[in-house]
Amino acid sequence: MRTGTEGRGNGFSVSTVRETNLQLVLRTVRELAPCSRAAVASDTGLNKTTVSSLVADLMARGLVRETGETSQRRVGRPGVLLALDDTSLAAIGLEVNVDYLAVVAVDLLDRELATRHVHFDARAAGPEASARLMAETVRETAAASALAGRRIVGVSVAVPGLVDPVGTVVLAPNLGWRDVPLGGRLAALLDDPALPTQVDNDGNLGVMAEFRDGTCAGTPDLVYVTGEVGVGAGVLSGGTLLRGASGSAGEIGHLCLDPDGPECACGRRGCLEALAGIGAIVAAAVPDLAAGGLPWTGSEVADLVGAATRRAREGDAVAVAAMERAGTWLGRGLAGLANVVDPGVVVLGGYFVPMGPWLLPSVRAALAEHMFAPDTGGCRVELSGLGFSAAARGGAAAMVHALDTGRLPLPAPAEERVE
Amino acid sequence: MRTGTEGRGNGFSVSTVRETNLQLVLRTVRELAPCSRAAVASDTGLNKTTVSSLVADLMARGLVRETGETSQRRVGRPGVLLALDDTSLAAIGLEVNVDYLAVVAVDLLDRELATRHVHFDARAAGPEASARLMAETVRETAAASALAGRRIVGVSVAVPGLVDPVGTVVLAPNLGWRDVPLGGRLAALLDDPALPTQVDNDGNLGVMAEFRDGTCAGTPDLVYVTGEVGVGAGVLSGGTLLRGASGSAGEIGHLCLDPDGPECACGRRGCLEALAGIGAIVAAAVPDLAAGGLPWTGSEVADLVGAATRRAREGDAVAVAAMERAGTWLGRGLAGLANVVDPGVVVLGGYFVPMGPWLLPSVRAALAEHMFAPDTGGCRVELSGLGFSAAARGGAAAMVHALDTGRLPLPAPAEERVE
Incomplete structure (x- = not known):
């Protein structure tokens, strides 16, 4: 049972309430799909009008789609079924290690769209050249045919070392890196304020991949x-x-x-x-x-x-x-x-x-x-x-799951904005 | 900001909703005390009538009391201030170790009411004699003048070893104990179905004491x-x-x-x-x-x-x-x-x-x-x-905090029951 937040003078601003409820509906569709709007309303405790408005917003952002099928109901008219939109968005995870750069792109259902494994000597290259290669790899991956037409919701980098909360590699002995502001440098190179980036330890992202998709x-x-x-x-x-x-x-x-x-x-x-x-x-x-x-x-x-x-x-x-x-x-x-x-x-x-x-x-x-x-x-x-892609895959999946647990990073596209 | 659960057809039974709200009000009074009923209503989002009924119930259970003072307000009549009732209840924590039995009793504010440290050879005594000594110690502590008139809300035992969730000591090498159903045996010896008992590892209870009361x-x-x-x-x-x-x-x-x-x-x-x-x-x-x-x-x-x-x-x-x-x-x-x-x-x-x-x-x-x-x-x-009483004190505090985070173990006394 999840509980929706209906604005009732509790100190939340209306926009925060709406964002919280968008995430709630997104999580609910992820769990129940395929499911009708009525099922979402019933499960969340939100009223049907609110759910319809939230679903329209999520559809405009490329997060939810109608499956084209309808529910079998004994009473009332059949409801159109909803599912996560696995066609519009993608997240990219990288892993830089001593001898390779691994790349995984996943859709909203954590399914792999593309993987690459590039032999690469990060220690010899040093932090700046490594960051440039990562940025170039993100651009190439985003432009690849497997991701054609998809919007990238986030980029994650796994590093074999200690990473602080703002994405600085504090210490990575085997790369020879110390106090490298990788997250900031990568964001600058990608030069897209709408594209969230995160840097985390490879073990941390690897265990998240195993927890989600491993044996x-x-x-x-x-x-x-x-x-x-x-x-x-x-x-x-x-x-x-x-x-x-x-x-x-x-x-x-x-x-x-x-x-x-x-x-x-x-x-x-x-x-x-x-x-x-x-x-x-x-x-x-x-x-x-x-x-x-x-x-x-x-x-x-x-x-x-x-x-x-x-x-x-x-x-x-x-x-x-x-x-x-x-x-x-x-x-x-x-x-x-x-x-x-x-x-x-x-x-x-x-x-x-x-x-x-x-x-x-x-x-x-x-x-x-x-x-x-x-x-x-x-x-x-x-x-x-999961092979060598565990940490990269875990990072990509983390960017996907940030959509329904953290802040939704995606504004509704202007031409379809729902007010 | 905590959020109350108002019964609105969400599958919770009314009694569960009431118990959840009792715990919520108890936690709120713990945090805000001294505070008025109006402040509790405002902080929890519950309405004032509901809060008044819940506070009456908590007072009947000996958990909350009126301080005798009133709040200064610029508008309306002054509210009577509430606080946790530190006069009616007590929790008892024991620690059995290789060479001693430690006892701590605390009130609802985690303040020590009594401590004892008894040299005792648990290994030589064996599990049955140890359980009997514990039961006797609990009875003596409950009857001591420092706890006069207080109802005991729970008994905790800390053990230097591995304890399973139902209170069986799976392995305690230094006591020479293996698969000792200590929790069940102690409950049988205390013979009071209204008195919850728990058994846990001494390190676990010690760190909880340090987290609450340590330097x-x-x-x-x-x-x-x-x-x-x-x-x-x-x-x-x-x-x-x-x-x-x-x-x-x-x-x-x-x-x-x-x-x-x-x-x-x-x-x-x-x-x-x-x-x-x-x-x-x-x-x-x-x-x-x-x-x-x-x-x-x-x-x-x-x-x-x-x-x-x-x-x-x-x-x-x-x-x-x-x-x-x-x-x-x-x-x-x-x-x-x-x-x-x-x-x-x-x-x-x-x-x-x-x-x-x-x-x-x-x-x-x-x-x-x-x-x-x-x-x-x-x-x-x-x-x-915290000296040698850390684990015993952590256990006693855990029994107190179970009141506002787990199920409230105390029925309202019959003569004052609030329906």
Whole structure:
């Protein structure tokens, strides 16, 4: 049961009441579609005249459409059915990582319209060139035939690091970025005041994608672990994303597992990332190919992961042992995470997915060995089915869902404005 | 702005609407007191007649009283001022731990009416004798002169372990308890169907007490660490208590910090608790006195902590080094916690408080060294000012606050019932 806000001298301005009710009707159509205006009125408690006016407004904004079908009713004339308009709008999510730029565009139903995966060396390029490439990629994606005629409702960028609420990348060790005002720079390059942009941590957006569209969708205590050169996590607890006091919740890559361990990009020793990050794994799995060490550029990481999994599949003892050892460290790190937040499911993403067959058994064994109460509910570990697009997809979906939970960013088009 | 629920054919039964509105008025009086009925009506959006009826009901239940003063108004006759009734009701919180039973009774304003701290060996006594002692303690506390004439609105028990939603202690390694239906047994012993009981983890209730009444009250990302023979934590993130998928969130005592470390009560090696729990600290700080090793009974833990802090104060190098070393391990463990949930403040409780002068510097140094981003907001570590009563007090306060957020457990007394 949702409750509408009817203006009744309660201090809300009429325009705020209307915006709140537009969002309410949009959420209701999302849940009930296909549904009649009468069903929306009944579910929200708003009166039918108000609902008709709100629906007209949402249709003018390209958010709701009539399906062309009518409801079967025993009494009265049949109602025209409504659904979300999946033809007019799109949201774009990007993910910048050490060795690639991923792009996903989705419609109002979170369905993928387009995806791209570009090998790209963000560390070598630096923040300014990276922002320019992102802006260019957004423009190309918006102009692509898959998005023909659609209005873009928002752009999201996922970054492997700590991001503040205004979109500044405070610290991204593996990109070598510190205090980069990426959100502001990207907005300036896109130069469209009507186009909202957001920047967030890749783990945070990844777990939102898993919660919405992953194989364990709907799990309220859910963790997504990025498997890149860096390792980070997004943590949902009771269905709510943990951000923490300064936005660095989920930075499990820097859990110290071995004080005498190898050096980490953060300057410490024995961090999870230095023991079980993709760089550490390929250095041990294909030492002959990875001799140059980090940082690798462009497609080198993908090539090294490909070689490592190929050798593991062929039974190469060095490659298999490297992955199993990394899996044990990863399981120990996840036990630390599990003792603190007690998730029901941990989903491993990124390059952990192709290495899954060799990682998973030792991850699960070490997790069960080191977590406090493995026999009281325990914690499942699964591989992501969303590939490298999880964080980008989560960001795009976040821009879509901002429409019905935050402020509606879209003014009604002038030629069709409903007053 | 809170919004009242006026019955308007929305599927709520009238009695549910009334109960919801009673809670709303109670919350409003808690916030605005002293306040007139007119102010409550204005703040809630409920009409004045409804508010008057609800206030009469709350007064009959002993929840609200007239202060005897009137509001100054420029127009109309002055309104009689209302406040929470801090004279009629009380809630009781208990904490059972390895070596004591703590009791706190509070009034409707969370003010302490009575506290007790009883040395008690729960492990030796076992669950049944412990439950009997708790029931007897509740009866004695309720009958004490400080609570004379007050009705008890609820009893809470804090336990150092994993508790399920129906009050069964699933696992409490330091008490040696597993699958103990404590909540049900205590309710049976108290034999009063009108008296709600709850059982929860000591860290969870401790952090609620710190959030309400501690020196860092109101910090939304807050952690309370219990400093007993066992070490556990209660974690607030964004103002919400983390429970996790199976209720074991905050079990930081079993973070593995040293795989080759000493054996822990949980059966593993090198857990935080085995390195920095009170048992580990006193064993190293006063080895001559603590030679018998765990488990200690009754008042032995308190005596050993007293001896250790006395020697540290006198400059005994062994005692000081033991506390500093434990502080370093504790700081490392807190860094793991901080990397996962990013709290703004960690409050150390229990026996960590008297040892604070020797623990804190090394805790803070190790935390800063091992957390991911110590310079982006960081994480303060402070000592609790609530003493050993934090968890008991948090439980008592939880029973009070259940009155205005959950179901009102109190029927109006028959002789004054408002229909």
